[in-house]
Each structure stands twice: as structure tokens, then as C-alpha cells.
Amino acid sequence: MSAILPPSNRLWWKQPIDKVEWAWIGIAFVWGMIMFVMMVYWHVFGKQNLSNEVYKTTPEMFAAKAEKFIAENTLRTETDLNGQQVPVVKIPPGGDGFLIARLWNWYPILELEKGQTYKIHLSSMDYLHGFSLQPVNINIEVIPGYEHVVRMTPTKSGTYAIVCNEYCGIGHHTMLGRIYVK
Amino acid sequence: MATTYRTCPSSGLQFENNAEKLMRWHAVAGVLWLLVGGITALLVILTRWPAIKLLPADEFYLILTAHGIDMIILWILHFEMAVLFFASSTLLRCRLATPKLAWLGFWLMVIGGIVCNVAIFQGGSSVMFTSYVPMQAAPHFYLGIILVAVGALIGTGIFFATLVVAKKDKTYQGSLPLVTFGAMTAAIIATFTILSGAAILIPTFFWSMGWIKEIDAQLYRMVWWGLGHSSQQINVAAHVSIWYLTAAVVFGAKPLSEKVSRFAFLLYILFLQLASAHHLLSDPGMSSEWKVLNTSYFMYFAVMASMIHGFTVPGAIEAAQRKKGYTNGLFEWLRKAPWGNPAFSGMFISLVGFGFLGGISGVVLGTEQINMLMHNTFYVPGHFHTTVVVGTTLAFMSITYILVPTLFRREMILPKLCQIQPYLYGISMSVLGLVMMGAGTLGVSRRHWDMAFSGAPFQYEWPGAAYLMMGLTGVFGVIAVVGGGLWILLVVGSLLFGKKLNGGKVSDKPTPIPLDTTAASATAHTDKDDHVAVPGTVVLALLLLVTFVLYYFVNWKYLSEVWLLS
Numbered sequence: 075m076s077a078i079l080p081p082s083n084r085l086w087w088k089q090p091i092d093k094v095e096w097a098w099i100g101i102a103f104v105w106g107m108i109m110f111v112m113m114v115y116w117h118v119f120g121k122q123n124l125s126n127e128v129y130k131t132t133p134e135m136f137a138a139k140a141e142k143f144i145a146e147n148t149l150r151t152e153t154d155l156n157g158q159q160v161p162v163v164k165i166p167p168g169g170d171g172f173l174i175a176r177l178w179n180w181y182p183i184l185e186l187e188k189g190q191t192y193k194i195h196l197s198s199m200d201y202l203h204g205f206s207l208q209p210v211n212i213n214i215e216v217i218p219g220y221e222h223v224v225r226m227t228p229t230k231s232g233t234y235a236i237v238c239n240e241y242c243g244i245g246h247h248t249m250l251g252r253i254y255v256k
Numbered sequence: 257m258a259t260t261y262r263t264c265p266s267s268g269l270q271f272e273n274n275a276e277k278l279m280r281w282h283a284v285a286g287v288l289w290l291l292v293g294g295i296t297a298l299l300v301i302l303t304r305w306p307a308i309k310l311l312p313a314d315e316f317y318l319i320l321t322a323h324g325i326d327m328i329i330l331w332i333l334h335f336e337m338a339v340l341f342f343a344s345s346t347l348l349r350c351r352l353a354t355p356k357l358a359w360l361g362f363w364l365m366v367i368g369g370i371v372c373n374v375a376i377f378q379g380g381s382s383v384m385f386t387s388y389v390p391m392q393a394a395p396h397f398y399l400g401i402i403l404v405a406v407g408a409l410i411g412t413g414i415f416f417a418t419l420v421v422a423k424k425d426k427t428y429q430g431s432l433p434l435v436t437f438g439a440m441t442a443a444i445i446a447t448f449t450i451l452s453g454a455a456i457l458i459p460t461f462f463w464s465m466g467w468i469k470e471i472d473a474q475l476y477r478m479v480w481w482g483l484g485h486s487s488q489q490i491n492v493a494a495h496v497s498i499w500y501l502t503a504a505v506v507f508g509a510k511p512l513s514e515k516v517s518r519f520a521f522l523l524y525i526l527f528l529q530l531a532s533a534h535h536l537l538s539d540p541g542m543s544s545e546w547k548v549l550n551t552s553y554f555m556y557f558a559v560m561a562s563m564i565h566g567f568t569v570p571g572a573i574e575a576a577q578r579k580k581g582y583t584n585g586l587f588e589w590l591r592k593a594p595w596g597n598p599a600f601s602g603m604f605i606s607l608v609g610f611g612f613l614g615g616i617s618g619v620v621l622g623t624e625q626i627n628m629l630m631h632n633t634f635y636v637p638g639h640f641h642t643t644v645v646v647g648t649t650l651a652f653m654s655i656t657y658i659l660v661p662t663l664f665r666r667e668m669i670l671p672k673l674c675q676i677q678p679y680l681y682g683i684s685m686s687v688l689g690l691v692m693m694g695a696g697t698l699g700v701s702r703r704h705w706d707m708a709f710s711g712a713p714f715q716y717e718w719p720g721a722a723y724l725m726m727g728l729t730g731v732f733g734v735i736a737v738v739g740g741g742l743w744i745l746l747v748v749g750s751l752l753f754g755k756k757l758n759g760g761k762v763s764d765k766p767t768p769i770p771l772d773t774t775a776a777s778a779t780a781h782t783d784k785d786d787h788v789a790v791p792g793t794v795v796l797a798l799l800l801l802v803t804f805v806l807y808y809f810v811n812w813k814y815l816s817e818v819w820l821l822s
């Protein structure tokens with residue numbers, strides 16, 4: 075019963091390690107290195123990397139920028155299921171768009187074109203929120219006080235939902251936004 | 257201080273009176289929290305089951321907060337205190353250092369747990385166990401957790417002090433037993449963890465009292481996960497120690513190599529606690545370099561450590577079985593293992609489930625870019641129910657089948673039900689974890705009351721497969737609750753009604769561990785004779801590796817198919 079007793083060989087650290095164990099340790103090590111290299115490789119050659127462009131901000135500053143963006147680029151308004159008017163805003167291809175996360179909606183509706191790249195600015199007005207683009211399944215944390223500029227290129231046209239997947243209180247399940255890709 | 261020592265006649269373990277009482281009380285407190293956690297689990301699962309949707313939204317979030325706190329903090333920590341006292345005082349056969357202080361620690365944990373639960377059930381603290389700012393709970397929610405942490409820190413300190421007592425009283429010769437060494441790594445990580453916890457929860461408590469104006473939400477997440485992630489390493493170190501313990505008690509298994517196993521435990525201390533980064537991979541506030549360095553450089557050494565234990569634990573069992581003559585083919589040692597002994601079957605399911613499900617899913621989830629596919633989806637609780645439940649909780653449950661007769665001196669009641677309990681719980685929980693991960697892969701969110709989005713401004717229909725997965729989550733969740741409830745019933749029933757067993761001789765002096773302890777030690781100095789090949793374990797390990805590699809690259813493939821991001 076030696077795992078619960080002091081090692082029977084008092085000089086246990088001098089006992090040689092068996093070949094099989096060495097081999098397994100080696101495999102585990104090499105596999106770890108491969109996984110490390112994969113992440114770096116993806117930064118260089120992969121097409122899905124989370125942007126590192128982040129600015130400190132405040133809810134007021136971010137809201138002001140977003141309102142300006144909405145005022146300049148609104149295409150039309152849509153009536154949502156709750157009877158609210160929501161602007162549908164077209165981001166100029168290659169340009170900057172703003173998406174506000176707040177209790178409990180994503181604002182405004184964004185319209186994008188397939189194959190174009192957009193800089194989408196994400197921030198929260200209050201609690202943490204989770205940007206979960208469905209059915210694509212891309213998930214990004216949205217944090218108040220931080221403006222995260224994510225470059226996205228839609229690859230298929232359609233109507234997409236933004237689910238909030240960071241718990242934000244009692245209305246969390248109603249926090250659903252929309253993106254159109256033409 | 258006068259104390260007595262009792263030698264259990266069936267196991268030969270020696271229990272010091274103070275340590276024995278503390279272990280019992282901690283274990284009982286843990287089981288009671290598991291009961292509360294289990295009831296909340298049932299309510300959670302019945303609400304997330306789309307066809308049932310039992311609770312209204314506010315009650316669901318309240319109950320889910322209670323489930324997280326009562327399970328991952330209170331059940332686990334109380335049981336771990338018992339494990340620490342066992343690994344120090346019992347295995348080293350010495351008195352427990354400062355028992356009065358140990359009781360103070362116990363009561364702080366009890367009171368803290370109750371205070372925190374009162375805050376939750378009063379309703380103003382449905383913030384989940386992570387309590388991310390700026391969502392605010394009542395001050396006594398944080399205060400309760402702080403009290404629990406202080407209590408646990410005291411218990412950890414007493415563990416170290418007891419190691420010193422054993423050394424001073426010379427109750428053992430040579431080095432610490434491997435299990436004690438593993439527990440020591442758990443205790444070292446616990447100290448770090450609790451200090452990070454203090455660094456974040458005390459300011460948060462001040463903030464809830466209005467004494468601090470603001471806490472940065474990103475900073476909170478970073479420091480909080482210094483607590484949240486490292487505490488999972490305590491659990492891993494603790495349940496790996498229990499695997500070795502069970503292998504030793506059931507098979508008389510010797511570690512294949514003391515050096516390798518201890519080195520692997522050491523890696524946990526060196527690297528695991530720094531891996532809290534993998535909870536922040538999809539956050540804005542950290543750079544990619546920071547993420548890649550912290551997850552890979554540090555986590556993969558910890559992963560390597562777990563892969564080593566995953567090899568050496570079954571390897572030790574195989575070697576012990578082969579020495580007993582089960583040498584046919586690759587797997588006779590495993591086929592002829594005591595599958596009817598719940599201590600063994602539970603431990604083995606814990607080992608396999610933790611490795612194949614928890615380990616692999618954890619590493620994939622912790623890969624910087626792949627994390628974006630799963631962050632905050634149902635995949636995440638799916639993953640950690642295969643680590644902290646199939647791994648840790650099941651290991652704790654299985655060792656209890658050994659502890660009830662030795663520590664509590666009661667025979668287990670209803671042995672047939674004891675036999676099936678680990679299978680019922682372990683298998684249903686493993687499947688639950690898998691279908692939760694399945695739902696998460698399809699995008700379904702965690703901590704989310706309504707996948708139909710009632711009341712939302714737009715509509716979104718999850719694919720039918722997602723509803724199927726959530727339905728299966730419901731079914732297997734309910735079975736798992738039955739399996740967990742059965743364990744509580746068996747344990748509490750045995751404590752109350754089990755046949756009383758002879759406690760064994762009591763003396764007022766400890767009997768030190770005799771020098772020449774194992775039968776093997778007669779030949780151990782010629783190491784070569786002692787060596788047994790473990791081909792079955794090699795095959796199992798390679799199977800793990802192949803599964804791991806395939807699943808890992810499948811996820812890169814999924815990632816390459818989503819929108820382009822830069």
C-alpha cells in the first residue's frame with residue numbers, strides 16, 4: 075500500500091524512470107508543444123482571430139459615438155415584435171459600425187454585405203453581456219468600460235441573431251439582436 | 257493536550273480523536289450541502305428542459321446561483337478539509353495540530369455558508385457564483401463567501417502545521433506518502449487561491465457597502481479567475497490523490513515511479529494556477545500574446561501533469577493486478593478488477609470520465625481561437641460537469657465507501673444499491689456532460705432561462721438538434737440527480753442505521769509507521785525485479801491520445817468555417 079505509506083525505497087528520487095513512462099512524458103510534452111504552435115500558427119495563417127484593438131471608454135462616450143453612427147447611416151426603421159421602432163443601419167464596406175449592448179437589447183440592427191470586412195465596435199452600457207452570433211456561433215465577451223473593435227467578414231448572406239450569452243439579469247433571455255447580411 | 261488514537265481493525269488506519277471528529281463533521285456538512293445542491297440541480301435541470309420549463313425566470317437565476325455556490329464551494333471545500341486532515345493526521349499517524357483552531361475554521365465555514373445562502377434565498381443576490389461586477393449582490397452574500405474562505409484557509413494552515421508535528425514527533429520515516437504529497441500540493445494551491453479570493457472579494461464587499469465607488473469589470477474577471485480557476489486545481493490535485501489512495505487501498509498498488517508522480521504533482525503547483533487566462537480568451541481586455549502565453553505555456557505543462565497521472569494511476573493498478581497473476585492478454589487485469597466494489601468502480605469511472613471527457617474538452621475549450629466557438633455556451637457547464645462532478649465529486653463519493661466503515665465505524669447498508677450507485681451516477685453524469693457539450697456546440701447559451709426567447713424583440717429558432725440535446729440534458733440530468741440522491745441516502749442511512757463496527761484498539765500514544773512497511777520493500781532495493789510492464793495502460797493511453805488529437809483538430813476545422821475575424 076505504498077501510495078499511503080512513505081516510499082519503501084528511501085532514495086526514491088534515484089530510482090530510474092521506466093522507458094514506457096519516459097515515452098509517455100515525451101508524447102505529452104510534444105503534444106503540448108504542437109497545441110502551442112497551433113495557436114501561433116493560426117495567428118499568422120488562420121482567418122479567425124479575435125481582434126486586440128481595444129480602447130478604454132465610458133458608456134456615455136460610447137453611446138455618443140454610436141448615436142452619431144446611427145444618425146449618419148440609417149437605411150430604414152423596422153417595427154420589432156414589441157412594437158418598437160428600431161433603426162436598420164448600413165455600415166459602409168470597410169467602415170466602422172457600432173453595436174450597443176444594454177439591458178436588454180442589442181442596438182441597432184446592422185446591415186452588412188457578404189465578403190466585405192467591417193470594424194464592429196462593441197461595448198456595454200451597464201452589466202457584462204455576451205455577443206453570441208447565431209447560427210454562426212461566434213461568442214465574444216462584452217464588458218462595460220471597454221470598446222472592442224472586432225473586424226468581421228460575413229461569408230454567407232442571411233438573417234442572423236445576436237443572442238446575449240452572459241447572464242445580465244431577469245430580462246437576459248429577451249436580449250436578442252439582429253444582423254442582416256445581403 | 258491529551259488525545260487518543262484508534263487503530264481501525266479492518267484497514268489498519270490510525271485515527272487521532274480530534275482529527276477523526278473534525279473529518280466526520282466536515283464530511284457531514286459537505287453531504288448536507290450536496291443535498292441542497294442536488295435539490296437545486298433538479299430544479300435547474302427541470303427548468304432548462306424545454307418541454308418542462310418549471311421555474312419562472314427570477315427563481316431560476318436564484319436557484320442556479322445557489323446551485324453553483326453550494327456545490328462548487330461548499331460541498332467540495334468541506335469534503336476537501338476532511339481529505340486534508342485524513343492525508344495529514346491519519347496517514348502520518350500523528351495528532352492534529354491546534355484542534356481548537358480547526359473547529360473555529362469549521363464553524364466559520366458553516367456560518368459563512370449559511371449566511372451566503374440566506375443572502376441568495378432572500379432574493380437580492382442572484383448574481384451567480386462568479387458574481388461579476390457591476391451586477392451587485394447583498395453585502396452578506398460576499399461576506400458569507402469570505403467567511404468560508406477564511407475557514408478554509410485556517411484548515412489549510414492546520415494541514416501544514418500537522419505535517420510539522422509529524423516530522424517533529426517522528427511518526428514516519430523518510431519522505432511523505434504520495435497521497436499526502438498530493439494533498440500538500442492541493443493545500444499549497446489552496447493558499448494561493450484563497451489569497452486571490454481575498455484580493456477580489458474583500459474589495460467587492462466594500463463596494464457593495466458603498467465604501468468603494470467602482471471596480472473595473474475586466475480587472476474583476478481577471479482576479480476572480482485567479483480564484484475560480486486555481487480552485488479547480490485544488491480539486492484536481494485532491495481527486496488525483498484520492499485515485500492513488502483508492503488504488504493503494506483496494507489493490508495495494510504501488511506508484512509506478514514515485515519520482516514521476518511527485519514531479520507531476522509539482523507541475524500543478526508551478527503551472528496550473530497561472531492558467532486562469534483560459535476563462536478570458538474571448539475578453540477584450542487582454543492581448544493575444546498574453547492569452548497564448550498564459551494558456552499554452554502554463555496550461556500545457558499542467559495538462560502534461562494530468563496526462564502523466566492518467567497514465568500512472570491505471571498503470572499502478574495494472575502492475576498490482578499483474579503481480580497477483582492476472583497476466584493474460586492486455587486487459588485481464590482490468591476485467592478481473594473488483595467491479596462490484598463501489599470504491600473501485602467509482603474511482604475508475606472518475607478516472608476515465610475525467611480524462612476522456614473533462615480533460616479533452618477542457619483543453620479544446622482553452623485554446624485561444626477555438627474558445628470563441630464555445631465561450632459562455634452550454635458547452636462550458638458541460639465541460640466542468642465532467643471535471644468537477646465526474647472527476648472530483650465521484651472520486652469523493654467513491655472514497656466514502658471506504659470511509660464509512662473505517663472513519664464512521666458503520667457498515668454500509670443495502671450493499672446491492674451501493675454497487676450500482678457509481679455506475680448510475682457516473683454514467684448518467686458523463687452522458688449529461690456530453691449532451692450539454694453537444695448543445696453548446698450548436699450555440700445554446702449557459703445561464704439562460706428561455707431558449708425560445710419569449711418577449712424578445714426578434715425571433716430566433718435554434719436548430720431542432722439543439723432542442724433534442726436540451727431534452728436529453730433533462731433526461732440524463734434527472735437520472736444523475738437520482739444517482740446522487742441515492743448516494744446521499746446510502747451514506748446518511750448507513751451513518752444512522754448501519755451495523756456498528758468494532759472501532760479497534762484505543763491508545764493514548766500514536767503508533768508510528770513501522771520502518772519496513774511493504775512486502776515489496778524486501779525486493780525494492782533491486783529495482784529491476786520490481787518492475788512490471790503495463791501494456792494495457794499503454795493501449796488506454798494511446799486511445800486517449802488519438803481521441804484527443806482527432807477532437808482537437810475537428811474543432812479547428814469548425815473554426816475555419818465561421819465568419820472571418822481579425
Ligand code: HEM
Pocket residue numbers: 293294297298300301304320321323324325327328331332384385386637641644645649701702703704732733734736737738740
Ligand atoms: C446531479 C447532478 C447535477 C445536475 C443535474 C446539474 C445540472 C446543472 C446544469 C444543467 C447547469 C447549467 C445551468 C445553466 O447554465 O443554465 C449546472 C450548473 C452548474 N453546476 Fe451542476 N449539476 C449537478 C451537479 C453538480 C455538482 C456535483 C457540482 C459541483 C461539484 C455542480 C456544479 C455546478 C456549477 C458550478 C454550475 C455553474 C452555475 C453557474 O453557471 O453559475 N453541479 N448544473
Ligand SMILES: [Cu+2]
Pocket residue numbers: 202203204238239240241242243246247249
Ligand atoms: Cu445577457
